[in-house]
Amino acid sequence: xxxxxxxxxxxxxxxxxxxxxxxxxxxxxxxxxxxxxxxxxxxxxxxxxxxxxxxxxxxxxxxxxxxxxxxxxxxxxxxxxxxxxxxxxxxxxxxxxxxxxxxxxxxxxxxxxxxxxxxxxxxxxxxxxxxxxxxxxxxxxxxxxxxxxxxxxxxxxxxxxxxxxxxxxxxxxxxxxxxxxxxxxxxxxxxxxxxxxxxxxxxxxxxxxxxxxxxxxxxxxxxxxxxxxxxxxxxxxxxxxxxxxxxxxxxxxxxxxxxxxxxxxxxxxxxxxxxxxxxxxxxxxxxxxxxxxxxxxxxxxxxxxxxxxxxxxxxxxxxxxxxxxxxxxxxxxxxxx
Numbered sequence: 496x497x498x499x500x501x502x503x504x505x506x507x508x509x510x511x512x513x514x515x516x517x518x519x520x521x522x523x524x525x526x527x528x529x530x531x532x533x534x535x536x537x538x539x540x541x542x543x544x545x546x547x548x549x550x551x552x553x554x555x556x557x558x559x560x561x562x563x564x565x566x567x568x569x570x571x572x573x574x575x576x577x578x579x580x581x582x583x584x585x586x587x588x589x590x591x592x593x594x595x596x597x598x599x600x601x602x603x604x605x606x607x608x609x610x611x612x613x614x615x616x617x618x619x620x621x622x623x624x625x626x627x628x629x630x631x632x633x634x635x636x637x638x639x640x641x642x643x644x645x646x647x648x649x650x651x652x653x654x655x656x657x658x659x660x661x662x663x664x665x666x667x668x669x670x671x672x673x674x675x676x677x678x679x680x681x682x683x684x685x686x687x688x689x690x691x692x693x694x695x696x697x698x699x700x701x702x703x704x705x706x707x708x709x710x711x712x713x714x715x716x717x718x719x720x721x722x723x724x725x726x727x728x729x730x731x732x733x734x735x736x737x738x739x740x741x742x743x744x745x746x747x748x749x750x751x752x753x754x755x756x757x758x759x760x761x762x763x764x765x766x767x768x769x770x771x772x773x774x775x776x777x778x779x780x781x782x783x784x785x786x787x788x789x790x791x792x793x794x795x796x797x798x799x800x801x802x803x804x805x806x807x808x809x810x811x812x813x814x815x816x817x818x819x820x821x822x823x824x825x826x827x828x829x830x831x832x
Contacts, residue, residue: 647706
């Protein structure tokens with residue numbers, strides 16, 4: 496750790512910035528600000544409109560697209576400025592993350608602070624960051640065609656890639672913080688791997704819920720509308736029936752709602768199985784954080800549903816998923832190396 500401390504600080508700074516990016520991204524989505532900037536200028540786009548003429552030009556450009564024409568036709572310039580701010584901030588943070596990743600990487604490369612395995616991992620991170628930026632524009636583009644909504648598939652890809660980039664950044668940092676290998680319990684490691692996969696699937700379906708605005712229906716718990724475990728709208732909105740579970744609002748919510756119980760139960764199983772073996776203090780801390788965070792996240796999910804996705808709860812639920820993934824990544828690392 497000592498000889499790599501600046502590299503570790505760099506990677507953890509990247510993790511922090513991705514966290515901020517996800518936070519602002521959540522606000523951007525929940526305030527319906529994501530389609531307010533309908534072009535993409537890598538350099539010029541860093542500076543927002545600076546006078547009334549530039550604001551009017553940006554507003555006129557916004558008026559050409561479906562969101563204004565079908566939803567926000569009542570907007571004046573001041574309302575436009577409000578939504579423009581969040582999308583602009585989201586993009587600026589993305590550019591800043593790119594600079595923070597690339598420039599120090601080149602410095603560490605030039606000063607030979609990185610060994611060959613770490614260089615390979617950092618190149619993967621740089622690719623993931625670039626791909627994440629591409630997915631952001633690819634997602635926005637889907638909402639500029641004929642309807643004022645982005646593709647929920649593209650939103651899920653954009654959000655999940657951000658989570659994966661964070662998790663991998665944290666993993667590479669942990670490799671440098673804890674370079675010494677130890678004997679591992681393969682069964683427990685594999686169990687946690689399955690837990691990570693389940694969590695990522697749940698995050699993807701959470702993004703589907705967000706992209707389809709499926710959190711605004713069936714705002715009841717523990718049952719769906721009309722006191723039903725599975726409301727009939729779950730299987731009649733789309734044809735064939737299977738399509739409901741990845742394109743229908745009710746079906747997508749149904750999957751996300753009940754997969755939450757699976758994730759909670761599986762993490763509880765991981766904790767129970769580790770009671771039977773000797774664990775280190777770091778492993779124990781990871782397990783306790785994992786168990787606590789999954790229950791907090793479950794509660795946030797229930798409250799977000801019951802109160803029909805108020806801004807602060809929607810953002811808190813997204814951030815809860817972020818911390819839960821961080822705890823899962825840390826715990827897996829401590830049981831895998």
